[in-house]
Amino acid sequence: MINKQISRYVKVCLLCGGTNIKMPNLGLDVRMTIRDKCLDCDYIGNFPEIDVKNAEEFKKKLKKTDK
């Protein structure tokens, strides 16, 4: 079920622009010791959270700068 009243944010990978970020369970990660992981390129680190609506734009920008 999707709650449209909540603004939706996704974490996006800076390397590949993927949004398949595996996030640790917040209840288990009170110290923020568990890193997020991109399931697309296996990058582990911190991922910026952006609005879902901007995710596509982000990907486009990423592809433009990609060689």
Ligand SMILES: [Zn+2]
């Ligand atoms: Zn990635």
